[in-house]
Amino acid sequence: MTTIELVPKPATIKKIIDESRDVKSYVLEMNESLPMPALPGQFVEVSVQGYGEATFAVTRKSKGGREFTISVKRIGHLTKMLHRAATGDIIGVRGPYGNSFPVDDWKGKDILVIGGGIGLAPLRPVIDHILLNRKDYGSLEIIFGARTPDDILYKDDLQMWESDKSILLHTTIDVPFEGWNGRVGVVPAVVRDLGVKPDRRVSIVCGPPVMIKFTAAALRELKWPDNRIFTTLEMKMQCGIGQCGRCNIGEKFICKDGPVFSLNQIPEHAL
Amino acid sequence: MNKWHRIKKTDLQKYVSRLAEKWEVWVPRRVDEKWEFGIYDGAQGLDLPESIIDVSLKNLFFPKRRAIATYDENSKWSMQPVDPEQRPRIVMGLHPCDAAGIEYMDRVFLQSEHKDVMYKKERERTVLVGMLCSEMGDGCHCTDRGLTPHSTSSMDVAFVSEGGWYYFKSLTDKGKRIMESKYLKETDESPTAKEWPAGKYASASPEEFMEMYDDSIWHELSDICLTCGICTYACPTCVCFLVTDEKFKGKGERVTVWDSCQLQSYSRMAGGQNTRKTPASRVRNRTLDKFAYSHLRYGRISCTGCGRCVMVCPLKRSFPQLGARLSERIREKKKKRTKVRAESKED
Numbered sequence: 001m002t003t004i005e006l007v008p009k010p011a012t013i014k015k016i017i018d019e020s021r022d023v024k025s026y027v028l029e030m031n032e033s034l035p036m037p038a039l040p041g042q043f044v045e046v047s048v049q050g051y052g053e054a055t056f057a058v059t060r061k062s063k064g065g066r067e068f069t070i071s072v073k074r075i076g077h078l079t080k081m082l083h084r085a086a087t088g089d090i091i092g093v094r095g096p097y098g099n100s101f102p103v104d105d106w107k108g109k110d111i112l113v114i115g116g117g118i119g120l121a122p123l124r125p126v127i128d129h130i131l132l133n134r135k136d137y138g139s140l141e142i143i144f145g146a147r148t149p150d151d152i153l154y155k156d157d158l159q160m161w162e163s164d165k166s167i168l169l170h171t172t173i174d175v176p177f178e179g180w181n182g183r184v185g186v187v188p189a190v191v192r193d194l195g196v197k198p199d200r201r202v203s204i205v206c207g208p209p210v211m212i213k214f215t216a217a218a219l220r221e222l223k224w225p226d227n228r229i230f231t232t233l234e235m236k237m238q239c240g241i242g243q244c245g246r247c248n249i250g251e252k253f254i255c256k257d258g259p260v261f262s263l264n265q266i267p268e269h270a271l
Numbered sequence: 272m273n274k275w276h277r278i279k280k281t282d283l284q285k286y287v288s289r290l291a292e293k294w295e296v297w298v299p300r301r302v303d304e305k306w307e308f309g310i311y312d313g314a315q316g317l318d319l320p321e322s323i324i325d326v327s328l329k330n331l332f333f334p335k336r337r338a339i340a341t342y343d344e345n346s347k348w349s350m351q352p353v354d355p356e357q358r359p360r361i362v363m364g365l366h367p368c369d370a371a372g373i374e375y376m377d378r379v380f381l382q383s384e385h386k387d388v389m390y391k392k393e394r395e396r397t398v399l400v401g402m403l404c405s406e407m408g409d410g411c412h413c414t415d416r417g418l419t420p421h422s423t424s425s426m427d428v429a430f431v432s433e434g435g436w437y438y439f440k441s442l443t444d445k446g447k448r449i450m451e452s453k454y455l456k457e458t459d460e461s462p463t464a465k466e467w468p469a470g471k472y473a474s475a476s477p478e479e480f481m482e483m484y485d486d487s488i489w490h491e492l493s494d495i496c497l498t499c500g501i502c503t504y505a506c507p508t509c510v511c512f513l514v515t516d517e518k519f520k521g522k523g524e525r526v527t528v529w530d531s532c533q534l535q536s537y538s539r540m541a542g543g544q545n546t547r548k549t550p551a552s553r554v555r556n557r558t559l560d561k562f563a564y565s566h567l568r569y570g571r572i573s574c575t576g577c578g579r580c581v582m583v584c585p586l587k588r589s590f591p592q593l594g595a596r597l598s599e600r601i602r603e604k605k606k607k608r609t610k611v612r613a614e615s616k617e618d
Contacts, residue, residue: 002352002354002355002388002389002392003352003388004339004340004352004353004388004389005385005386005387005388006339006387006514006525006527007339007340007350007352007525008350010348010350047350047525049342049346049347049348049349049350049516049523050342050344050516050518050523051516052514052515052516053514054541075541075542076541076542077541078541079541089347090347090348091348092348092350209544235540235546236538236539236540236546238513238514239512239514241383241384241385242383243379243380243383243385243387243510243512244511244512244513244514244527244530245510245511245512245530245532245560246511246530246532246537246538248556248560248564250481250484250559250564250567251563251564251565251567251568256384267484269484269485
């Protein structure tokens with residue numbers, strides 16, 4: 001049988017985690033013992049038969065490397081169908097695709113992770129990687145913003161990161177909310193308030209386009225050079241292999257040349 | 272060096288009929304006043320037009336709707352890849368601009384980490400027998416695009432009309448396979464070499480086009496464009512596609528279908544965000560893709576000068592004219608800059 005790259009392979013849903021009111025995570029395993037060698041920052045194309053496919057960041061790899069997790073915000077047809085799926089269901093997966101965060105180049109550096117909403121999903125493997133190789137990296141600071149307390153995802157992780165002495169975690173929500181005693185303010189404002197200097201840090205930023213844009217501006221105000229601000233542009237992708245044409249920024253394809261870029265690698269209008 | 276062979280024009284159909292006994296032979300056919308490629312069946316005769324074939328042969332290698340897998344609608348997962356077509360075939364009568372289009376598609380689909388296997392099989396099963404042009408038609412502008420009416424890139428066999436003869440030459444081992452025929456006689460004569468007129472549209476380098484990204488000209492250019500997308504369907508190098516699931520004849524199919532960057536839906540994401548919402552942003556994307564991005568990605572601009580976009584545009588405001596208008600603007604800007612520099616020196 002011919003292997004056609006665009007035809008997905010079956011994967012089984014091993015576990016479903018309710019993350020927030022409109023986000024669920026799916027722990028998947030490829031059928032037939034196929035591997036899923038995703039690096040931090042890479043993505044997969046996920047299919048629901050009869051409903052097409054869409055792009056999702058791999059947000060966690062299990063220790064054995066067989067299981068991997070995607071987080072799905074209910075927003076369109078395919079994600080609606082995914083939210084109806086049950087443990088044991090079979091869906092289609094192909095990938096991993098794209099480049100990855102250059103975590104090896106960052107050894108010895110302090111890391112600032114800035115996530116907005118579901119934008120934390122592609123950044124979580126970087127945090128996992130640092131925690132797994134803790135001695136290789138300096139300090140780890142995480143800024144995570146959600147619209148409301150109900151939109152906060154990865155609650156178990158946040159709790160774990162909170163109690164980990166080697167991590168400085170700031171969780172914020174956009175506007176005041178009854179019962180919320182934590183930090184309030186949009187991510188770029190929090191970045192400004194904290195005034196984190198570039199020193200020997202690299203930062204990785206992901207969230208809604210407007211959040212990335214203004215967070216980048218805040219970091220630049222704090223004198224961060226563009227080559228130390230990394231982002232992952234999870235824009236409209238489809239084929240994942242640089243052929244369908246859709247995700248280009250200039251001559252670059254986000255799916256093939258990205259999705260991870262440092263700001264000096266992309267034009268200003270990409271933000 | 273392979274020698275020229277020639278065949279009497281009156282013998283061509285006999286030669287093609289012999290080929291058709293063993294091969295699937297695709298030739299230009301007139302359907303509803305338009306030329307397009309179809310399978311030769313002998314009944315319709317054989318007429319090879321010198322002028323552009325209205326419908327490009329992109330469809331033969333990268334079909335407008337292509338099933339890549341099938342599935343049973345009643346199952347949750349049963350997707351199976353389709354078997355690509357393997358029967359050998361000959362495509363005869365394409366022109367150099369279309370052969371160049373295939374060469375460009377090769378760069379997109381084959382010079383990639385993840386090759387398009389179905390496209391690869393279509394290429395492998397095909398012997399391309401290209402017809403060199405004797406003259407340039409109204410919309411033709413291949414000489415603007417680094418080609419000539421006698422360019423042979425990606426052809427397996429090239430032939431050209433002269434007097435009462437067609438002169439054939441095989442260019443690849445694949446091409447040799449169709450040259451053994453009692454009708455094709457080796458000859459020491461060769462067809463007359465021709466001089467071609469220089470390009471007719473103003474042009475600029477890919478780097479110069481890239482500098483126009485933030486220029487206001489895109490609004491001006493999009494004002495004279497409907498962004499209907501017909502030029503992208505007619506274009507031999509526009510190969511953007513959508514992957515989707517369709518129910519077809521009682522079964523489910525995962526298909527790739529042609530898509531167009533000129534349509535608003537093309538870049539719209541679930542949730543409604545759109546990176547190219549305005550007509551100006553879409554016209555800019557296509558124009559720069561043709562004249563700059565393609566060059567930066569694949570080492571060749573993707574316009575082959577076939578002129579189909581000129582033929583199909585409902586406003587008759589042709590794409591090469593957009594490119595030319597843009598090139599003029601680049602020149603104006605340059606002149607201005609030089610003038611400013613000269614004046615500041617004088618000061």
